[in-house]
Amino acid sequence: MTIACVLVTYLPIKYEHLRYPEIRNKPLVIVKESSGKKYVYDHSPEARGTAKGMALEQALAKCPSAHVVQADTAAYGNFWERVIDSLEGRSPTVEDADLGLAYIDLRGLEGIYGTEANLIRAISSAVPSAYSPRVGVAPNKFLAYISAFFCDPGSASRVEGDAVAYLAPRSINILPTSLAIKEKLAGFGLNKIGEIARLSIGAMQAEFGPEGAKLWRLSHGIDDTPIVPRSHKETVEVCSELPAPTSVITTLMIAVENLLHQAFSRPSMKGKCARSLTIEANIQDKAKTFERRFVFREPMSDPRLTARLVGMKMEEISLPGPAESVSLKLADITGETGKQESLFYDVRRREQLDEEIEQLEARLGEKPPIFMIKEVEPWSRIPERRMALVPYAH
């Protein structure tokens, strides 16, 4: 088996450098907000002392001159997805391992491209040259990754000869394991992969368990993990330019509802339902993308009902700026589905009422104050004892 690893280091940084050329070669920190706090999502090599996951305040203390940019994860993801699509045009078996990391099975492709060099050139061309992709070729995924990691930016390399000798001088920090395991290995004086390879598999397994056995096999260049190709899911995408940039959610939802009608009326959606909806909006001037994904409890096929459900949740959101265009993607398409309704009118009414109350509860975030009248002591001579209001049960 021959596997190629395509590695693009600092992908978000390179994306922002292309977006904002004026900050190239300057320390750059990309931050992402989580639970009300801002953390370093990625950083340029010039931002010394910073690390991924570091709090923004700490990062700025380490590198006060760093430019700070808000992470546009939707844009990075879309860009990498297009790269994967392009790689799948070269090989049918492509694994999207992570943002900036992909594995390609090269078996049987030399017949198409002639030589391995042409094949590698074709794979490298799937990534824009501005991102300086690194390509490593080896018999397995781990060796291909190491080969790509240590080759020069914008070039390719192949693991030749003895894999153990190739890996021996490398630091254990490149092993795909947790920081705790790495610290423990260092505690035992195992700082190079070759030092792990000199031990027996039994000794590694006795100390580190199954992880130890895995690390021993990797130190010998043994990696049996298969390439897991991306599963193709049917999606329906529609987009529209807005007549005028707007940051009003109500106006945006009008466009969203129109797009939903378009999407559900497509022939490919006939008799089918969608379980998830992703709304993207291009924000004017900031060149950023607003993205929200909604997953429905039940597959949806009614555009009006879908718009109403999504509208209730969108009311709680504010756009980061005026949106110029909006696009929708229906995903997790299910086959034809039907809902068995009750024969009895009263039961159907009750089911409809239950659904409306569930939607209200989802909107309010708590049980709505809905009560129903129940007879308690209908025989009582005291009028206020005959009936009571009890919480509606569904």
Added chain:
Amino acid sequence: MVTNTREKNGAGAIRALNAPKPIEVRESKENRPSAIRTEGIWQGITAIQDIWRIDDEWWRPEELSRIYFTVSLKDGTTPTIFKDLLTKSWYQQSR
């Protein structure tokens, strides 16, 4: 039967229906209601359509003794009011 909501028991979740509201009533010499004050406005009673008395829960510390009147007002409504014979207070039971 009340549907089991499978929620924790609590009297706070149940609300009274048709609970009596205190009102002001002018009585005639015969101790019959002649006018009632609803929403801040006094309205004359044109007719008493029905009268009945209930004496109940004599076994409780707070027994219940009421005399009910279904009356017709000048605006055409027919509320049901009662006088608590123990506290001598007037209440409206329903509109």
